[in-house]
Amino acid sequence: MDRISARIQDLTRELVALRRDFHAHPELGFQEYRTAECIERYLQDLGLTTKRMARTGVVALLQESRPGPVLMLRADIDALPITEENSLDYCSQNKGVMHACGHDAHTAMLLVAARILVEEKNDLAGSIKFVFQPNEEIAGARPMIEEGVLEDPQVDAVLGLHVWTPLESGKAAVSPGPVMGGLDVFRVIVRGQGGHTGSPHQAVDPVMAAASLIQSVQIIQTREIDQFQPTIIMFGKLSGGTRSNIIPDQVELEGSIRFLYPGGPDSQEQPTERFKRIARSVCETHRCGCDIEITHENIPLVNDPAMAELARKTAQEIFGSEKDITTLQTFASEDFSEFSSRVPGAFIFLGAGNAAKGTTVAHHNPRFDIDEEVLPSGVALLVRGAFNFCSQFKSLNIL
Numbered sequence: 001m002d003r004i005s006a007r008i009q010d011l012t013r014e015l016v017a018l019r020r021d022f023h024a025h026p027e028l029g030f031q032e033y034r035t036a037e038c039i040e041r042y043l044q045d046l047g048l049t050t051k052r053m054a055r056t057g058v059v060a061l062l063q064e065s066r067p068g069p070v071l072m073l074r075a076d077i078d079a080l081p082i083t084e085e086n087s088l089d090y091c092s093q094n095k096g097v098m099h100a101c102g103h104d105a106h107t108a109m110l111l112v113a114a115r116i117l118v119e120e121k122n123d124l125a126g127s128i129k130f131v132f133q134p135n136e137e138i139a140g141a142r143p144m145i146e147e148g149v150l151e152d153p154q155v156d157a158v159l160g161l162h163v164w165t166p167l168e169s170g171k172a173a174v175s176p177g178p179v180m181g182g183l184d185v186f187r188v189i190v191r192g193q194g195g196h197t198g199s200p201h202q203a204v205d206p207v208m209a210a211a212s213l214i215q216s217v218q219i220i221q222t223r224e225i226d227q228f229q230p231t232i233i234m235f236g237k238l239s240g241g242t243r244s245n246i247i248p249d250q251v252e253l254e255g256s257i258r259f260l261y262p263g264g265p266d267s268q269e270q271p272t273e274r275f276k277r278i279a280r281s282v283c284e285t286h287r288c289g290c291d292i293e294i295t296h297e298n299i300p301l302v303n304d305p306a307m308a309e310l311a312r313k314t315a316q317e318i319f320g321s322e323k324d325i326t327t328l329q330t331f332a333s334e335d336f337s338e339f340s341s342r343v344p345g346a347f348i349f350l351g352a353g354n355a356a357k358g359t360t361v362a363h364h365n366p367r368f369d370i371d372e373e374v375l376p377s378g379v380a381l382l383v384r385g386a387f388n389f390c391s392q393f394k395s396l397n398i399l
């Protein structure tokens, strides 16, 4: 066994203890005060200078001892408003809040990776920026970017990972191109003119317009966008009217648009622009007014091909066999996309599902848990990924 693997093994007890401590003390987005203090203390003990960003985010820089590029390693640190239903002795002590997405594991893995990289810094030709990001669940990456997390020194590339219970323990998944979905949320108010259902010609019926709108926007996937570019438009809430014989004044529709291909909020190729066009014209056809509110929650997470290849080879070194490194795409969304849309990046899924241990429950479920045995592999991905990136940077064909 080489020195890094041996060191990770030595630190496994500390790694698990950190994860359990964060698990027992989950905090919601932008309220991760205790978590941020634990991170700061740990990094400062390693001799690193820490900086707060976006309120509860923590950033530290491992300065190069030998010249080289700057790699950002990112972990998210927030928990969810869920009441934990597991019976573990390190269950959430913060009622109604739970680490049900595995960000406790991400935080612990990046801390231990930082310890090893600090110890090994003389062999590292480059700088590492450790970024502990708050509020991933509701887009906390943007405020960090606005506060300059990618600058001073300028970040050349970013690497991140997510424990993933739908994927078996002992496997990792990394692929080039889009891997997680873009997500826009909409609210549409269809305005008509109320009246008696016995004389619809004297009213303007927003119910018929809404029904037509729900159907018409489905042509975006079936007739407007390439069939191989997946798009899902779903309506999750419909409301309007008071009783059976009254035509209501207005109907409200809420839903989400998810897509798995590049395309920012400003792109005409993006389904949301098409949604707005069709919604407006359908309402006009029905003589209705229409107010559309769009919230751009996440842009798609797109892996840089060269970075994804570097991550895949790194995973292969760690997991040994090629068959344990798979590819994966999901419509779930992640604001790591904000970083990887600005600098070349790769996001790796670390399998953490183990049926025998009961850790195959979906993310965001009150019974979510991970197979802790995969944590050392996550540390190895970050540490070896950093070494591989720095040593191969000059020959890396990143976009």
Ligand SMILES: [Zn+2]
Binding pocket: 100, 101, 137, 363, 364
């Ligand atoms: Zn989540």
Ligand SMILES: [Zn+2]
Binding pocket: 101, 102, 103, 136, 162
């Ligand atoms: Zn997550």
